[in-house]
Amino acid sequence: MSLRTTRQREVIAQVIEEAEGPLGVPEIHGRAQQTLPRLGIATVYRTLKLLTEQRQIHAIAVDGESLYERTGQGHHHHFSCERCGRVFTLHVCPVDLPSGTVFAEGFVVRSHEVTLYGLCPACAPGA
Ligand SMILES: [Zn+2]
Ligand SMILES: [Zn+2]
Known part of the structure; x- marks a missing residue:
């Protein structure tokens, strides 16, 4: 895995980690772009899939929209x-x-x- 890919994954994981709550894809993309201005939406989707497979994050549905949050937060x-x-x-x-x-x-x-x-x-x- 390239350094760039690792960096992208770190930034996206950190955006989700530091968020006030679960985030939708456009919000994750926007916040990650503050650190990585050239980050593309396809990379965000690919990284979310990877982080989900690794069980670092999971998707929840609020008002029919998929939002992502980190796992292991206990009952909330x-x-x-x-x-x-x-x-x-x-x-x-x-x-x-x-x-x-x-x-x-x-x-x-x-x-x-x-x-x-x-x-x-x-x-x-x-x-
Ligand atoms: Zn408000
Ligand atoms: Zn409860």
Whole structure:
């Protein structure tokens, strides 16, 4: 693997690592271009595929869009800002629903996904 390829992979992995939450492909591309101005979108897709195969990142779906975040963050949820469109990672759980909870009629809960919507700190009134 060439030095250039390694560098591209490092920059893209770092963009995802340092993000406030999961990022879409255009956002990853834009942020990585601040370090590598000539980075092409095809390279971004190729690198995301590689990092996914290596389990350094994984894709999630928010509002039907694929967003990428690093793996190993433990239990967390996402907050989607209705004004600026950014998605944030929240390390708080808004539902008290342990794995193994059994609902009436026998539905056994194993996991849950919750996406919260509202205004981020930068967009909230008074910010
Ligand atoms: Zn916002
Ligand atoms: Zn939770």
